[in-house]
Amino acid sequence: MPPRTRKADVAQAPSTMKELKDTLWKAADKLRGSLSAAQYKDVILGLVFLKYVSDAYDERREVLRTELGGDDADPVQLEMDLDDPDEYQGYGVFLVPDNAHWDYLSKYAKGRNEPGESPKSIGLLIDEAMDAIMGANESLLGTLPRIYNRDNIDQRRLGELVDLFNSAKFSRHGDQKARDLMGEVYEYFLGNFARAEGKRGGExxxxxxxxxxxxxxxxxxxxxxxxxxxxxxxxxxxxxxxxxxxxxxxxxxxxxxxxxxxxxxxxxxxxxxxxxxxxxxxxxxxxxxxxxxxxxxxxxxxxxxxxxxxxxxxxxxxxxxxxxxxxxxxxxxxxxxxxxxxxxxxxxxxxxxxxxxxxxxxxxxxxxxxxxxxxxxxxxxxxxxxxxxxxxxxxxxxxxxxxxxxxxxxxxxxxxxxxxxxxxxxxxxxxxxxxxxxxxxxxxxxxxxxxxxxxxxxxxxxxxxxxxxxxxxxxxxxxxxxxxxxxxxxxxxxxxxxxGTANSAEDLEPVDQKIARLTKELHSTMDSSDVLGLRVREILAALTHD
Missing domain, CATH: 3.40.50.150 (Vaccinia Virus protein VP39)
Known part of the structure; x- marks a missing residue:
């Protein structure tokens, strides 16, 4: 199980928008080729969502810990208050059960099991995490993808994908809330996947x-x-x-x-x-x-x-x-x-x-x-x-x-x-x-x-x-x-x-003056053409003579 406090994680600097986009699009590249655009879209966006809710939960938990007195508070009461669902949902933060937390999933991303522990499929763990989050948050019931433990998904690549996501941090970025940042990343991905999918992207x-x-x-x-x-x-x-x-x-x-x-x-x-x-x-x-x-x-x-x-x-x-x-x-x-x-x-x-x-x-x-x-x-x-x-x-x-x-x-x-x-x-x-x-x-x-x-x-x-x-x-x-x-x-x-058609600029030049001007321009063009023609003949004659 993940530790209840992760101060090192909370202290991690939040990713900038460019860093998030670069990191997460590289993540998409890990699955490209092994899955269709339609399939890896769902895989990536589900993981992006999972990482976001975990980071937002961590951040709210650390803020709440500080508000409740931190190390000076009664430890039993503090733990009870930190587990109060209203302290999260009332602030627009989703509840994240222990087995759905990113730290827990990350531990198994590359087969890092505890000594003597049976190997665990990262795909199965992610599917279970999705179930756990949907069970803890009514608004998400029936919403999150459960597609990670399927035969067509390379579990080794999926583990590498989870590992790569560790470097992305959905937290406050200046005055921008994590939710706004996540929303922008989500829209960025939707746009890119629409381009990758071609016709079906418009759906x-x-x-x-x-x-x-x-x-x-x-x-x-x-x-x-x-x-x-x-x-x-x-x-x-x-x-x-x-x-x-x-x-x-x-x-x-x-x-x-x-x-x-x-x-x-x-x-x-x-x-x-x-x-x-x-x-x-x-x-x-x-x-x-x-x-x-x-x-x-x-x-x-x-x-x-x-x-x-x-x-x-x-x-x-x-x-x-x-x-x-x-x-x-x-x-x-x-x-x-x-x-x-x-x-x-x-x-x-x-x-x-x-x-x-x-x-x-x-x-x-x-x-x-x-x-x-x-x-x-x-x-x-x-x-x-x-x-x-x-x-x-x-x-x-x-x-x-x-x-x-x-x-x-x-x-x-x-x-x-x-x-x-x-x-x-x-x-x-x-x-x-x-x-x-x-x-x-x-x-x-x-x-x-x-x-x-x-x-x-x-x-x-x-x-x-x-x-x-x-x-x-x-x-x-x-x-x-x-x-x-x-x-x-x-x-x-x-x-x-x-x-209708747009109005063209009004022509104020008198007709007789326009005719005289255009005639002069035409004569000048013809004279230039004659000079050029004579010069071309001279060059051709010289080439023939040689």
């Missing part, structure tokens, strides 16, 4: 540019927030960051979500737990949203989601009450996702949904009729065409649909936008992270702020008032169009149809 990781754009436009601050295919929970985490950035209380947000893939559902549960968010709203297990809505009758204030695009094989019931605007086609679930989102919205709710660009104009299999009914019901508030290559895993160009159940003045904005839709063409925004991936710039003058500020100015929100923003159409970028204009365009919602 659990939405590009940060898209997540932040949706959050900045919707500005979720209080109420129920929902994602019907939540992946690893990025929308929820970014919403929490938004609230804290605005000096609000993240506890005012109630998280609800659903995820069909077991491994991804576990990632989301862990991700929320790491960020100190209640993950009970993700249910007790994974499940198909179309087959069974796990949150029936719960009206959502905000829906933010990046559903899988163009699903051809989905659970379809033509009598489902969610199909208010028409039954979605059997060979494409795009309008099933859209209608599910609208069905879940509260009377004053709003939503942001990432979709393939084809959803904005498709007329096949009744999709155009469904879109027309949604537009005529005045539920679309804004359409944003995004730049290409935001997803490393797919080349499909995407857009974001924003919905609002009520666009009247006072229902989230000072301007009555009933019967209008804001179109934003953001295809020219962004910068290349590398040759394969584009991102939108952050900051008060960045691309994300430009999109969000345009929407808030159009709607007349509190943010627009604070920033003194006023809306006007900008040719080539944004346009407020009426439902009648959209109807005249066959209910197509492609921003490029409405925003």
């Amino acid at each position: 659990f990781f939405t590009p940060p540019s898209l997540v932040r754009t949706i959050v900045e436009v919707l500005e979720p601050d209080t109420g129920r927030i929902y994602d019907p295919c939540c992946g690893s929970g990025g929308m929820f985490v970014q919403s929490e960051k938004f609230v804290e950035y605005r000096h609000g209380d993240a506890q005012d947000l109630a998280v609800y979500g659903q995820e069909a893939i077991e491994e991804t559902w576990r990632l989301a549960k862990m991700n929320l737990a790491i960020h100190g968010m209640d993950n009970k709203g993700l249910g007790t297990r994974w499940g198909d949203t179309f087959a069974r809505d796990q949150h029936p009758g719960v009206a959502m204030d905000y829906v933010m989601t990046n559903p899988p695009f163009n699903i051809k094989d989905w659970t379809r019931n033509i009598e489902d009450p969610r199909w208010v605007f028409g039954v979605p086609p059997a060979n494409n679930a795009n309008y099933a996702w859209i209608q599910h989102v609208l069905y879940k919205l509260a009377p004053n709710g709003s939503a942001g949904v990432v979709m393939a660009n084809g959803s904005m104009s498709s007329n096949s299999n009744g999709e155009g009729d469904i879109r027309a009914r949604i537009v005529e019901s005045d539920l679309v508030s804004c359409m944003v065409a995004m730049p290409t290559q935001l997803f490393r895993s797919t080349g499909i160009p995407v857009c974001v649909w924003f919905f609002a159940k009520d666009k009247k003045a006072g229902s989230g904005g000072a301007v009555d936008r009933s019967g209008e839709v804001l179109f934003i063409d953001a295809r020219e925004l962004g910068y290349m992270v590398d040759r394969a991936e584009r991102a939108l710039s952050d900051g008060p003058d960045g691309d994300i702020a430009r999109i969000a500020d345009t929407y808030h100015a159009w709607r007349g929100t509190k943010s627009a008032a604070e920033k003194r923003l006023t809306y006007e159409d900008v040719p080539g970028f944004c346009k407020s169009a009426t439902v009648d204009e959209i109807k005249a365009a066959g209910y197509a919602l492609t921003p490029g149809r409405y925003v």
Whole structure:
């Protein structure tokens, strides 16, 4: 068993973000080749979580020991107080039983057994540690991976992996809490694993540019927030960051979500737990949203989601009450996702949904009729065409649909936008992270702020008032169009149809002067060409003579 106090460990300097990333990515390299990207993702993230909870528990225990008087306190009472669960859980720290502590696991990482002790499989010990932590912390029940004692995992490499993790210390880093540091590392890993997995990576990781754009436009601050295919929970985490950035209380947000893939559902549960968010709203297990809505009758204030695009094989019931605007086609679930989102919205709710660009104009299999009914019901508030290559895993160009159940003045904005839709063409925004991936710039003058500020100015929100923003159409970028204009365009919602082209710089040069200038430039070019031609002939003649 690990000793109750580990002063040497606590005194260890906390790792910087760069050190953590370098160390932990090297750890991933130890498994690369022996396991697929999907498999080693789960192995690594589970170990990262285990190391984090152990370090956080140690740190809280040492702080508590000092608060209780340390060596001057009654040893029996001190031990009882140090084992009080409320002293940990009340401070956002998970309980770590002795057999789940990192010191205990590390001892067996390379077969360092006690004299006369039977060899212990490090994989089995880690699985038992996961069970122990889930048993001690209700919010983690059914969440942590138990995959370490399988035949396809090299136990020698796993031991080396655990040994390498010893150099990572999740503790305070300046004024940054261990939880914030862990959250950043977790997101770093999710992003890297999404790149490594290629296409499948999009199932659990939405590009940060898209997540932040949706959050900045919707500005979720209080109420129920929902994602019907939540992946690893990025929308929820970014919403929490938004609230804290605005000096609000993240506890005012109630998280609800659903995820069909077991491994991804576990990632989301862990991700929320790491960020100190209640993950009970993700249910007790994974499940198909179309087959069974796990949150029936719960009206959502905000829906933010990046559903899988163009699903051809989905659970379809033509009598489902969610199909208010028409039954979605059997060979494409795009309008099933859209209608599910609208069905879940509260009377004053709003939503942001990432979709393939084809959803904005498709007329096949009744999709155009469904879109027309949604537009005529005045539920679309804004359409944003995004730049290409935001997803490393797919080349499909995407857009974001924003919905609002009520666009009247006072229902989230000072301007009555009933019967209008804001179109934003953001295809020219962004910068290349590398040759394969584009991102939108952050900051008060960045691309994300430009999109969000345009929407808030159009709607007349509190943010627009604070920033003194006023809306006007900008040719080539944004346009407020009426439902009648959209109807005249066959209910197509492609921003490029409405925003037009950017105004070019006005040419003030008189026509006669421009003709004279261009003629002079042309003559000069021709003269230079004649001189160059003569010189080339001279060189060729000299070569021939030689």
